[in-house]
Amino acid sequence: MTRIKLLDKEAVNKIAAGEVIERPASVVKELIENSIDSGATRILVEVAEGGKRLVRVTDDGCGMDREDALLAFEKHATSKISGADDLERISTLGFRGEALSSIASVAKSVDLTTKVRSEDLGVTGTHIRIEDGRIADEGEVGSPAGTTIEVRELFRNVPARRKYLKSGRAELARIVDVVTSYAVINHHISFELFSGNKTLFKSVRSESWNDPILRILGSDVARNLIPITAESKHVSVTGAVGRQTVTRSSPDWIMTYVNGRFVRSRALSRAVNEAYRTLIPSGRYPIAVISLRIDPSMVDVNVHPAKMEVRFLREEELAEMLTDAIHRALQKAEEKESAPRQMKALQATELGVSEGDGKADEAAAVHGPAALAGPVGPVEEGTGGEVQRTLPLTSGRERLDLDVAPLPGGLRVLGQALKLYIVAEGAEGLVLVDQHAAAERVRYENLAKKHVSGTISQELISPVTLELSPKEEVMLEDWGEVLEEMGFEIYPFGGNAYNVRSVPAIGQRLESPEVVHDVLRDLFALGKVGTEATAKDEILKLLACRGSIKAGHEMTWKEMHDLLRELFACENPKTCPHGRPTTVTISPVQLEKIFGRR
Numbered sequence: 001m002t003r004i005k006l007l008d009k010e011a012v013n014k015i016a017a018g019e020v021i022e023r024p025a026s027v028v029k030e031l032i033e034n035s036i037d038s039g040a041t042r043i044l045v046e047v048a049e050g051g052k053r054l055v056r057v058t059d060d061g062c063g064m065d066r067e068d069a070l071l072a073f074e075k076h077a078t079s080k081i082s083g084a085d086d087l088e089r090i091s092t093l094g095f096r097g098e099a100l101s102s103i104a105s106v107a108k109s110v111d112l113t114t115k116v117r118s119e120d121l122g123v124t125g126t127h128i129r130i131e132d133g134r135i136a137d138e139g140e141v142g143s144p145a146g147t148t149i150e151v152r153e154l155f156r157n158v159p160a161r162r163k164y165l166k167s168g169r170a171e172l173a174r175i176v177d178v179v180t181s182y183a184v185i186n187h188h189i190s191f192e193l194f195s196g197n198k199t200l201f202k203s204v205r206s207e208s209w210n211d212p213i214l215r216i217l218g219s220d221v222a223r224n225l226i227p228i229t230a231e232s233k234h235v236s237v238t239g240a241v242g243r244q245t246v247t248r249s250s251p252d253w254i255m256t257y258v259n260g261r262f263v264r265s266r267a268l269s270r271a272v273n274e275a276y277r278t279l280i281p282s283g284r285y286p287i288a289v290i291s292l293r294i295d296p297s298m299v300d301v302n303v304h305p306a307k308m309e310v311r312f313l314r315e316e317e318l319a320e321m322l323t324d325a326i327h328r329a330l331q332k333a334e335e336k337e338s339a340p341r342q343m344k345a346l347q348a349t350e351l352g353v354s355e356g357d358g359k360a361d362e363a364a365a366v367h368g369p370a371a372l373a374g375p376v377g378p379v380e381e382g383t384g385g386e387v388q389r390t391l392p393l394t395s396g397r398e399r400l401d402l403d404v405a406p407l408p409g410g411l412r413v414l415g416q417a418l419k420l421y422i423v424a425e426g427a428e429g430l431v432l433v434d435q436h437a438a439a440e441r442v443r444y445e446n447l448a449k450k451h452v453s454g455t456i457s458q459e460l461i462s463p464v465t466l467e468l469s470p471k472e473e474v475m476l477e478d479w480g481e482v483l484e485e486m487g488f489e490i491y492p493f494g495g496n497a498y499n500v501r502s503v504p505a506i507g508q509r510l511e512s513p514e515v516v517h518d519v520l521r522d523l524f525a526l527g528k529v530g531t532e533a534t535a536k537d538e539i540l541k542l543l544a545c546r547g548s549i550k551a552g553h554e555m556t557w558k559e560m561h562d563l564l565r566e567l568f569a570c571e572n573p574k575t576c577p578h579g580r581p582t583t584v585t586i587s588p589v590q591l592e593k594i595f596g597r598r
C-alpha cells in the first residue's frame with residue numbers, strides 16, 4: 001500500500017492560504033492592494049470585531065465582468081501578469097493570483113459584488129457568493145461601478161488559525177496600521193476605515209502625502225519632519241524624516257515603501273537607524289517615511305506570498321545612499337537651527353554672563369540671555385536651583401567632607417564620572433553606581449508603593465488635551481482600565497482629542513501634553529496588554545524611567561548622596577526594574593589584578 005497521497009484541492013488551498021492570509025489584517029491588505037490595482041480613487045474599509053467577524057472593502061475601481069469575477073477566485077488567476085517573464089517587471093501590487101482564492105478557502109463566506117466601470121449606465125453588475133470555499137450563489141445585481149468584497153467569519157473553518165488570533169482590538173490595531181500605511185503612499189486615493197460605529201481614519205485625495213502623514217503622525221511630529229531626496233541611476237528616494245529630538249521607543253514608525261508597496265525591510269530600517277546612530281540614545285528609534293522608486297528589475301518582491309519582504313540587488317549601495325541622504329538632511333536642518341543659537345551665545349559673551357570657564361557657548365545656550373531676563377530659562381530640575389556643581393574626582397579634600405549625613409555601610413562618595421556613574425568607596429572596594437539605573441529603581445519602588453496605597457493619581461492643575469493617532473485611539477481602549485488604575489484619567493473630547501485630567505504622581509514632568517503623549521505612546525508600543533499584573537508592571541517601569549535622573553546629568557554632591565541613600569533603602573537595590581545592575585563593586589583584589597600587582 002502506498003503511503004503518499006496527493007492532497008485534494010481543498011486541503012491544498014487551505015495550506016497555501018495560510019501563507020498569504022495570516023490574520024484579518026492580511027485580508028484587509030490583500031483587498032486594499034486589489035482596489036489600488038483596480039485604479040480606485042476611493043477605498044472604504046469596514047470591519048467588525050477587528051475583522052474577525054467581517055471585513056468589507058469597497059472601491060470605485062475598474063470592476064470586473066461576470067467571467068472575470070468567476071475566474072478571480074480560482075487559484076493563480078490574475079489579470080496582472082501573463083507569464084514568468086513579467087515577474088521581472090512587476091508594476092502592480094498583486095501578481096500571484098492567490099489572494100482571493102486563499103481568502104475564499106479560509107472564510108465562512110465571501111460576497112463579491114462588482115460592475116465594470118466603463119460599461120453603459122444601467123447595465124447590472126455581478127454578485128457571487130462563496131461559502132466554505134465553493135460557489136453558493138451567482139447572479140446579476142444592481143451595483144455602482146467598482147467592487148465590494150465582503151469576508152465573513154475568517155478562519156471559522158480553520159480552528160488552528162482562529163485560536164492564534166488576538167483580541168478584536170489588537171487585530172484592529174494591525175488593520176489600522178495596514179490602512180494608514182497604504183494611505184500615505186497612495187495619497188491620490190481617499191481612504192476611510194470604519195469599525196464599530198466609528199470612522200477610525202479618513203484621508204482625502206491629495207497631491208502629496210502631507211495630508212495622510214499629518215493625520216497619522218499628528219501635528220507635533222509633522223512639524224518636526226525634514227524632507228529628504230536622493231537620486232542615483234537606478235533609484236530615486238523621497239521621504240520625510242523626524243528631527244533627532246522626536247524619537248520613539250519602537251522602530252514601528254519607520255515606514256518604508258518600494259515602488260508604492262509597503263515593505264518591511266531590515267536593510268532599509270538599518271540604513272535609516274544608521275543615520276541617527278550618534279544622534280539619538282540607544283533604544284530609541286527615529287520616525288521616517290521613505291519611498292523608493294527603483295528599477296523593477298533591481299528588486300525582487302516575490303520573496304514571500306505576503307509580498308511584505310523584498311530583496312534588493314546592490315543592497316549595500318542602496319543603504320549607503322539612504323543613510324547619506326538622511327544624514328545630510330539632518331545636518332542641514334541642524335545648521336539652520338543653530339544659527340540663531342550661536343547669535344545668542346555671542347550676545348551672552350558680550351554681556352559677560354559666561355561662566356568664564358571657556359565654555360561660553362554651552363553656558364550661554366543653557367543659561368543665556370534669558371537668565372538675565374528673569375526665570376524664563378530652563379531651571380535645573382530637582383536641585384531646587386542650587387548652583388553647586390559636580391566635584392571632579394581630583395577636587396580638594398575639604399569639599400569631600402561636605403556636610404552630608406553618612407551613607408549606610410560606611411560608603412563614601414568620591415565623585416561622578418562621565419556624567420553617568422557615581423564613584424564611591426566602601427568596605428568591599430571601589431563602588432560604581434549607574435545613576436540612571438539607580439534612580440529608576442528608586443522611582444519604581446516609590447511608584448509601586450503609591451500604587452498599593454492608592455495614592456498614585458495626581459490631578460493636573462490644568463487638564464492636558466492630546467490628539468491621538470487612529471491606532472493610538474484603538475490602543476487606548478485596550479489599555480484603558482489598566483491606565484485608569486495606574487492613575488491616568490483620560491476622557492474623550494470629541495474627534496480624536498482626549499482630555500487628560502489626572503496622571504500618575506511622578507513629579508512635574510508629566511504636566512505637558514508632549515510628555516503625557518510620549519508616555520502613552522511608549523506604552524502602546526509595547527503592543528498588546530498582557531495579564532493585568534504585567535501590564536501594570538510595564539506602566540510602572542515606564543514611569544520610573546521617565547521621571548528618573550538621566551545619564552548625562554551632572555549631579556550635585558547632595559543629589560548623589562540622596563540617590564544612594566534612597567537606593568539602599570530599596571527592597572531590591574541591586575538591579576534596575578529592567579534587570580540591569582545598578583551597582584558594580586570592584587574589590588581591592590580585583591584592582592590589584594588589573595594593575596598587575598598580583
Ligand SMILES: Nc1ncnc2c1ncn2[C@@H]1O[C@H](COP(=O)(O)OP(=O)(O)O)[C@@H](O)[C@H]1O
Pocket residue numbers: 030034035038059061062063064072073077078079080093094095096097098099100101147
Ligand atoms: N477590487 C478589484 N477590482 C477589480 N478587479 C479585481 C479586484 N480584486 C480582484 N480583482 C481581479 O481578480 C484577480 C485576482 O485577484 P487576487 O487573487 O488578489 O490576485 P492578484 O491581485 O495577485 O492578481 C485580479 O488579478 C484582478 O483581475
Ligand SMILES: [Mg+2]
Pocket residue numbers: 030033034093094095097099100
Ligand atoms: Mg491581489
